[in-house]
Amino acid sequence: MLExxxxxxxxxxxxFVGLRRLRRNPVTLSGLVIVLVVALLAVFAPLIAPxxxxxxxxxxxLQSPSWSHPFGTDSIGFDIFTxxxxxxxxxxxxxxxxxxxxxxxxxxxxxxxxxxxxxVDEVVMRLMDMLSAFPxxxxxxxxxAALGPSLPNLIFAIALVNVPVYARLLRARVLTVxxxxxxxxxxxxxxxxxxxxxxxxxxxxxxxxxxxxxxQAGYAILEAAGLSFIGLGIRVxxxxxxxxxxxxxxxxxxxxxxxxxxxxxxxxLTVMGFNLxxxxxxxxxxxxxx
Amino acid sequence: MSDAIxxxxxxxKEYRVRVGGRRAVLHAVDGVSFEIARxxxxxxxxxxxxxxxxxxxxxxxxxxxxRGRVRFDGEEVTGRSAASxxxxxxxxxxxxxxxxxxxxxxxxxxxxxxEPIEWHHLAEGAAARARVGxxxxxxxxxPGHARRYPHQLSGGQRQRVCIARALATNPSLVLLDEPTSAxxxxxxxxILNLLNExxxxxxxxxxxxxxxxxxxxxxxxxxxxxxxxxxxxxxxTATLFERPLHPYTRALLDSVPVDSPSERRLRxxxxxxxxxxxxxxxxxxxxxRCPWAAEECEAPVELAPAADGHLVRCTGWFSxxxxxxxxxxxxx
Amino acid sequence: MTAEPxxxxxxxATWFETPRGIAKVLDGLDLDVGRxxxxxxxxxxxxxxxxxxxxxxxxxxxxxxxxxxxxxxxxxDLLSLPEGQMRHVRGKEISMIFQDPRGYLDPVARVxxxxxxxxxxxxxxxxxxxxxxALELLRAVGLPAPERVYRAYPHELxxxxxxxxxxxxxxxxxxxxLIADEPTTALxxxxxxxxxxxxxxxxxxxxxxxxxxxxxxSVVAEVCDRVAVMYxxxxxxxxxxxxxxxxxxxxxxxxxxxxxxxxxxxxxKLADIPGRVPDLLELPAGCRFxxxxxxxxxxxxxxxxxxxxLMPDHVSRCHYAERVQEDAA
Numbered sequence: 001m002l003e004x005x006x007x008x009x010x011x012x013x014x015x016f017v018g019l020r021r022l023r024r025n026p027v028t029l030s031g032l033v034i035v036l037v038v039a040l041l042a043v044f045a046p047l048i049a050p051x052x053x054x055x056x057x058x059x060x061x062l063q064s065p066s067w068s069h070p071f072g073t074d075s076i077g078f079d080i081f082t083x084x085x086x087x088x089x090x091x092x093x094x095x096x097x098x099x100x101x102x103x104x105x106x107x108x109x110x111x112x113x114x115x116x117x118x119x120v121d122e123v124v125m126r127l128m129d130m131l132s133a134f135p136x137x138x139x140x141x142x143x144x145a146a147l148g149p150s151l152p153n154l155i156f157a158i159a160l161v162n163v164p165v166y167a168r169l170l171r172a173r174v175l176t177v178x179x180x181x182x183x184x185x186x187x188x189x190x191x192x193x194x195x196x197x198x199x200x201x202x203x204x205x206x207x208x209x210x211x212x213x214x215x216q217a218g219y220a221i222l223e224a225a226g227l228s229f230i231g232l233g234i235r236v237x238x239x240x241x242x243x244x245x246x247x248x249x250x251x252x253x254x255x256x257x258x259x260x261x262x263x264x265x266x267x268x269l270t271v272m273g274f275n276l277x278x279x280x281x282x283x284x285x286x287x288x289x290x
Numbered sequence: 291m292s293d294a295i296x297x298x299x300x301x302x303k304e305y306r307v308r309v310g311g312r313r314a315v316l317h318a319v320d321g322v323s324f325e326i327a328r329x330x331x332x333x334x335x336x337x338x339x340x341x342x343x344x345x346x347x348x349x350x351x352x353x354x355x356x357r358g359r360v361r362f363d364g365e366e367v368t369g370r371s372a373a374s375x376x377x378x379x380x381x382x383x384x385x386x387x388x389x390x391x392x393x394x395x396x397x398x399x400x401x402x403x404x405e406p407i408e409w410h411h412l413a414e415g416a417a418a419r420a421r422v423g424x425x426x427x428x429x430x431x432x433p434g435h436a437r438r439y440p441h442q443l444s445g446g447q448r449q450r451v452c453i454a455r456a457l458a459t460n461p462s463l464v465l466l467d468e469p470t471s472a473x474x475x476x477x478x479x480x481i482l483n484l485l486n487e488x489x490x491x492x493x494x495x496x497x498x499x500x501x502x503x504x505x506x507x508x509x510x511x512x513x514x515x516x517x518x519x520x521x522x523x524x525x526x527t528a529t530l531f532e533r534p535l536h537p538y539t540r541a542l543l544d545s546v547p548v549d550s551p552s553e554r555r556l557r558x559x560x561x562x563x564x565x566x567x568x569x570x571x572x573x574x575x576x577x578x579r580c581p582w583a584a585e586e587c588e589a590p591v592e593l594a595p596a597a598d599g600h601l602v603r604c605t606g607w608f609s610x611x612x613x614x615x616x617x618x619x620x621x622x
Numbered sequence: 623m624t625a626e627p628x629x630x631x632x633x634x635a636t637w638f639e640t641p642r643g644i645a646k647v648l649d650g651l652d653l654d655v656g657r658x659x660x661x662x663x664x665x666x667x668x669x670x671x672x673x674x675x676x677x678x679x680x681x682x683x684x685x686x687x688x689x690x691x692x693x694x695x696x697x698x699d700l701l702s703l704p705e706g707q708m709r710h711v712r713g714k715e716i717s718m719i720f721q722d723p724r725g726y727l728d729p730v731a732r733v734x735x736x737x738x739x740x741x742x743x744x745x746x747x748x749x750x751x752x753x754x755x756a757l758e759l760l761r762a763v764g765l766p767a768p769e770r771v772y773r774a775y776p777h778e779l780x781x782x783x784x785x786x787x788x789x790x791x792x793x794x795x796x797x798x799x800l801i802a803d804e805p806t807t808a809l810x811x812x813x814x815x816x817x818x819x820x821x822x823x824x825x826x827x828x829x830x831x832x833x834x835x836x837x838x839x840s841v842v843a844e845v846c847d848r849v850a851v852m853y854x855x856x857x858x859x860x861x862x863x864x865x866x867x868x869x870x871x872x873x874x875x876x877x878x879x880x881x882x883x884x885x886x887x888x889x890x891k892l893a894d895i896p897g898r899v900p901d902l903l904e905l906p907a908g909c910r911f912x913x914x915x916x917x918x919x920x921x922x923x924x925x926x927x928x929x930x931x932l933m934p935d936h937v938s939r940c941h942y943a944e945r946v947q948e949d950a951a
Binding site: 337338444445446447474475476477478479480482483486501502503504505507508509531541542543544545546547548549550551552553554557559560561563 | 666667780781782783810811812813814815816818819837838839840841843844846863864867868877878881882883884885886891892893894895896898899
């Protein structure tokens with residue numbers, strides 16, 4: 001009745017399928033490349049940067065881009081190029097850190113609310129409602145203002161603001177996946193509820209989370225830059241894109257455009273990179289799409 | 291009585307719903323009682339709204355019954371905590387209708403089959419993997435299929451995997467909810483033959499839920515016909531097909547399309563739609579569509595014996611208003 | 623069949639682009655539907671029967687496209703019409719009904735409104751005329767309370783009622799050909815027979831031709847005049863319904879007929895067809911059915927059979943069509 005020996009099929013473990021699809025998806029790939037480049041530059045900053053991030057040079061202030069200073073210098077003589085690369089460290093750290101924490105906490109809440117339902121669901125979601133009642137920037141502002149502007153507080157504030165997003169997203173997915181026939185089958189087999197949640201429900205609920213995360217990473221950078229810009233985040237003289245934009249603002253009028261331009265472009269490029277990844281990720285992650 | 295592997299007593303499942311702004315109670319299963327003997331194949335037949343699938347889910351407590359009692363092999367299934375059901379779940383299994391939806395798309399066939407084996411502590415590691423290979427061969431697949439993912443298999447193969455999964459824990463009773471409805475005709479035949487063979491090889495009892503009378507004729511020893519949440523007729527298969535008593539059973543049999551153009555016949559096409567019992571009237575629920583309906587049908591009616599092993603829920607039958615079924619209406 | 627067929631499909635080829643290559647779902651299909659005839663197009667999944675229907679009315683969307691062939695409807699080739707004219711054909715000359723009526727009806731539109739709209743699009747009619755026609759149609763399809771259905775939304779209707787409503791929609795402008803794609807598959811048995819009989823009646827009353835697409839051979843046996851059996855994108859047998867059922871001339875048809883669990887006879891073991899439907903991107907060489915065929919030999923493995931006439935009006939795509947009857951035992 002059947003083939004004598006099974007033909008060797010391609011490896012169809014979800015990870016490998018995802019990677020294969022990735023190769024074919026130019027949008028996601030380009031986003032990945034951008035983010036990777038920014039990340040690599042940030043990680044290897046000490047090796048790449050020609051100067052120190054806080055190495056001032058009173059003799060070379062406000063210099064336009066040249067061979068010795070590819071992105072120019074600012075009013076203290078800091079090399080913009082160096083600071084842009086180093087700024088990536090902080091901003092990426094904030095992005096990954098804040099999103100990571102928000103994801104972990106938010107998903108835990110969302111999964112529990114969606115899976116166990118009823119009272120648990122109500123309690124958790126009202127909590128989330130309270131958090132999301134505030135406009136995100138204002139909430140982050142409030143937290144940082146209350147706790148003091150430091151890097152950990154900044155990450156905490158941005159994470160807090162994003163927790164409800166993940167909670168809601170995952171809860172919605174879990175509610176749907178929970179009704180799937182294969183979840184019912186798992187229950188019929190006598191598997192304990194926790195296992196059903198962890199092994200069957202959650203892995204099939206991740207996909208929108210990943211997509212959302214990439215977009216959130218972009219927002220996180222904008223929020224961090226925004227907060228730093230108004231002085232509540234990273235402070236001068238540390239290198240961070242928002243800070244740099246702030247310090248360069250007054251010089252735009254007098255023609256020294258490069259002080260804000262390069263960090264601004266860095267933000268735009270990085271956020272775009274994340275967005276591009278997010279765009280194509282949905283397709284890449286779904287094992288059923290052929 | 292003592293050889294009954296499943297006993298269902300007065301099973302009731304109600305859903306509270308809102309219909310057009312009004313609150314109502316949907317009586318999906320409304321007092322179903324029956325027994326299945328070891329080794330039997332019993333078919334639960336009905337159309338949409340009959341409650342047949344809900345009955346199966348309630349037996350397994352995948353839906354919680356509103357009232358009623360279910361006993362498996364003498365042990366209580368209802369009236370105990372969900373957690374304490376786990377050892378029972380090893381012995382009663384279910385195969386669902388849609389094999390694609392019933393398999394986790396992210397797990398390989400091997401993972402899916404090993405899960406129940408390991409979780410019920412039947413085998414571990416290499417022994418478990420060997421058992422997976424055995425199961426695959428049992429359902430007509432090859433051990434190499436363990437590495438495949440559901441989307442790499444055809445519909446028929448997926449259903450075989452679902453059957454293998456149901457058999458992984460060596461159950462004594464298997465519920466099958468329309469196991470072949472989602473499959474092509476030629477594949478249906480393969481799966482039905484497989485189910486037949488398995489029953490002979492392994493000593494299984496089947497409760498088949500289906501609307502396909504051909505399948506019933508082919509596989510079942512006994513048939514329970516359900517309409518609007520109640521059993522309206524119960525009889526051994528051959529008897530039901532040769533002498534259907536309940537007007538609904540007759541309509542059902544008469545609705546089956548012919549096997550070949552030469553058998554085309556004039557038929558009284560049943561009128562109306564299958565009944566979904568929302569706050570049903572106390573009397574017979576088929577009366578609105580029944581050619582022999584009368585005033586006495588408004589009174590509640592119970593399932594009663596019409597002949598040896600043949601039960602029917604019809605006032606008109608016992609009061610002689612409903613005549614003997616005509617032979618030529620059913621192919622013999 | 624002396625009169626010219628209403629629909630003549632010749633050499634229809636519809637191909638789909640997939641990441642793995644081009645799937646030639648249809649590759650040279652011939653099919654006829656006569657006036658007032660009910661033709662059954664039977665096949666399992668992957669046979670291409672639905673694609674055939676969509677190709678005829680030019681509703682095939684990318685990644686699929688009709689690449690070759692002629693679809694002659696009353697002598698006119700539909701495939702060469704500009705889209706504007708094709709729109710006039712759809713709904714007015716050729717209509718379609720589908721498997722799940724509630725999935726194809728606009729959930730926020732009342733049935734009556736949709737009926738009116740269709741009627742008034744193709745005919746110049748006033749609202750009153752359209753409404754009268756709508757109610758007449760709803761009655762004609764056997765709905766007991768046409769006024770209620772007229773005002774109803776699709777989700778308020780049961781499966782059977784919705785299918786009747788869909789048939790009414792399809793008949794609004796008195797088409798000559800109705801294409802029914804699995805119209806009863808999603809319905810209960812007792813409703814299925816009602817719909818099937820309704821289609822037969824409508825054929826007689828309105829001199830309507832029907833192309834009935836289904837995988838259910840019994841439904842075909844119930845109402846069809848002629849049957850075309852499809853396998854892997856090709857018609858493998860075509861003839862009068864009685865002929866096909868009583869003396870099938872293709873091993874696949876034989877297999878399908880015997881694989882049905884029937885009420886009339888009880889066999890110990892159902893005759894199944896071993897193997898499964900081929901992947902359209904990796905079709906077997908020679909006859910597409912040969913890996914599963916009880917008659918296959920070397921010739922079948924290398925030479926693809928063409929559609930041969932065996933008797934007037936009965937064709938089969940099999941080298942050994944004459945032997946099918948004896949060997950089928």
